[in-house]
Amino acid sequence: MKSxxxxxxxxxGSGKTTLSLGISRALTMKGLKVQGxxxxxxxxxxxxxxxxxxxxxxxxxxxxxxDDDLRRYFYNGIFLNDVAIVEGVMGFFxxxxxxxxxxSSYDLSKELNLPILFVINSxxxxxxxxxxxxxxxxxxxxxxxxxGVVINKVKKNYIDERVASxxxxxxxxxxxxxxxxxxxxxxxxxxxxxxxxxxxxDTFIDTLAHWISSxxxxxxxxxxxxxxxxxxxxxxxLPQKKRKDKRCFIAKDNxxxxxxxxxxxxxxxxxxxxxxxxxxxxxxxxxxxxxxxGGGYPEMYASELSKSYYTIxxxxxxxxxxxxxxxxxxxxxxxxxxxxxxxxxYPMAGxxxxxxEMTKELKMLGYVTLELNxxxxxxxxxxxxxGHQFRYSKIKDLNEPLVSVVRRLGKDTEFMDGILRENCxxxxxxxxxxxxxxxxKLFGEGI
Numbered sequence: 001m002k003s004x005x006x007x008x009x010x011x012x013g014s015g016k017t018t019l020s021l022g023i024s025r026a027l028t029m030k031g032l033k034v035q036g037x038x039x040x041x042x043x044x045x046x047x048x049x050x051x052x053x054x055x056x057x058x059x060x061x062x063x064x065x066x067d068d069d070l071r072r073y074f075y076n077g078i079f080l081n082d083v084a085i086v087e088g089v090m091g092f093f094x095x096x097x098x099x100x101x102x103x104s105s106y107d108l109s110k111e112l113n114l115p116i117l118f119v120i121n122s123x124x125x126x127x128x129x130x131x132x133x134x135x136x137x138x139x140x141x142x143x144x145x146x147x148g149v150v151i152n153k154v155k156k157n158y159i160d161e162r163v164a165s166x167x168x169x170x171x172x173x174x175x176x177x178x179x180x181x182x183x184x185x186x187x188x189x190x191x192x193x194x195x196x197x198x199x200x201x202d203t204f205i206d207t208l209a210h211w212i213s214s215x216x217x218x219x220x221x222x223x224x225x226x227x228x229x230x231x232x233x234x235x236x237x238l239p240q241k242k243r244k245d246k247r248c249f250i251a252k253d254n255x256x257x258x259x260x261x262x263x264x265x266x267x268x269x270x271x272x273x274x275x276x277x278x279x280x281x282x283x284x285x286x287x288x289x290x291x292x293x294g295g296g297y298p299e300m301y302a303s304e305l306s307k308s309y310y311t312i313x314x315x316x317x318x319x320x321x322x323x324x325x326x327x328x329x330x331x332x333x334x335x336x337x338x339x340x341x342x343x344x345x346y347p348m349a350g351x352x353x354x355x356x357e358m359t360k361e362l363k364m365l366g367y368v369t370l371e372l373n374x375x376x377x378x379x380x381x382x383x384x385x386x387g388h389q390f391r392y393s394k395i396k397d398l399n400e401p402l403v404s405v406v407r408r409l410g411k412d413t414e415f416m417d418g419i420l421r422e423n424c425x426x427x428x429x430x431x432x433x434x435x436x437x438x439x440x441k442l443f444g445e446g447i
Contacts, residue, residue, distance in 0.1 A: 004078050004227035005148070006039070006114045008088035008105045010132060015119045015152040017045055018185060020087040022212030023221070024052040025205050027083055030218070035077035039105050040089035041367070041388040041430065043258040043295070049087060052205050056261045060086065062111065063103045063367050063409070064386055064432035065262070073262060074112055078229055083222065086114060093139060096367060096410030103367070106140070115146035115225050117176070122154045126162050130170040137171060147173040148224050150216065153181045176224060177216040185211055246289040248272035253280045255305060256330055258295035258430065266433045267292070270443065277311070279334065284310040290324050290442075291315065293331030295430055299358050299393070302339055302346035312349040319351055319424050324377045326438060327426035329391060332419075335426050340396060352419045352426055353399040364389040367409040370429055374403045376420045378438040385436040387429035389417075404429075 007020045024034045036049035036057040041064060050057040058073040059065070078084040088105035095104035109116055118136070120129055129149060149167060164175040185208055248267050250259070256279065267274060272290060277283040280301055285291065298305055319325060327335050335351040341358045368387050375381045404418035404427060418427035431438070
């Protein structure tokens with residue numbers, strides 16, 4: 001029997017990540033194969049969930065990923081594993097679209113006909129939970145979702161059969177358990193969100209799993225959320241991978257870790273052998289056909305990155321040789337002249353004539369469309385591409401033109417982003433190659 005469900009909540013801070021991690025690791029301890037997914041564009045929760053499941057985690061994002069790809073990633077994940085756990089994003093209906101909720105956790109659960117494990121922070125009321133679920137059901141429209149409820153952060157043992165009875169009588173939901181308040185079960189965070197997967201100790205995840213197992217009946221949860229995979233699904237139908245006759249070097253270390261798993265799959269499907277390099281370890285890149293530097297936390301390792309002389313010199317050499325270089329957000333900062341943090345400036349690679357400054361406040365968060373006014377190796381000019389931005393930095397000094405017009409979805413906001421120098425493109429925008437296929441321009445064809 002397969003099981004699949006989305007862990008969702010009425011708002012952020014309700015315990016979605018804690019519950020997803022704990023259940024995922026607890027089920028792996030029972031010998032089950034768990035496939036984790038994350039709704040939306042978040043890299044950090046995905047990396048933590050991958051640690052808990054010992055499995056790659058795919059993002060499921062209706063804005064950045066084509067529906068056919070999205071269904072393929074999900075169905076193949078449950079086909080190859082025993083359980084699929086999808087961690088929702090923000091509140092269940094939260095989206096830039098407040099009418100139809102496009103891109104929300106609700107939108108994805110409806111698209112995949114996913115049952116929902118709704119985690120709610122406790123309040124001293126026996127009927128609050130029924131009221132909340134009843135309101136949720138009213139917004140589900142034509143989606144007859146199966147809903148289970150876990151009440152979180154319970155301070156006193158007042159949650160009893162009356163709450164379960166109220167849910168059954170007033171709603172279609174079932175109370176599946178309660179979690180007592182526990183200050184020790186808390187994932188540390190910083191300005192971009194929770195600590196990344198590489199920073200979370202396995203012992204903490206194991207402790208979390210034991211705590212979840214001791215408070216929830218996991219067998220009951222799996223049985224309640226049994227999932228019938230479409231009978232005609234016979235496994236992944238990804239494009240046939242080409243013979244690996246090219247090499248893509250991808251920056252990967254504690255400073256650069258923001259990559260979508262499906263982006264890596266797509267890179268390999270174009271015949272690239274993926275090789276990882278670490279700017280923090282001053283890795284020298286040689287014989288590259290493509291370089292990809294994603295986002296991450298370059299500001300946390302600015303001192304070390306400023307001394308990555310071999311990496312920087314090899315990147316400058318590749319630029320002169322015409323090798324395509326693609327950089328997103330943290331990678332964009334690294335390819336600039338430098339970054340100012342508080343009162344101190346750290347020099348960077350200098351491929352772009354631009355400097356950056358870290359800020360205390362959030363500068364941008366949300367989905368965007370990007371349109372280039374100049375042709376590049378990766379993009380056609382005049383065509384719109386989808387992306388996402390999340391940053392606590394800004395451009396400080398700029399001595400070359402920005403080449404892309406960025407419009408924020410759901411808001412009347414427009415600004416410039418992105419620098420193109422020969423074969424090298426960098427911007428604050430993160431892309432998913434499902435909808436923004438950089439290889440279409442490189443090879444003159446889609447997949």
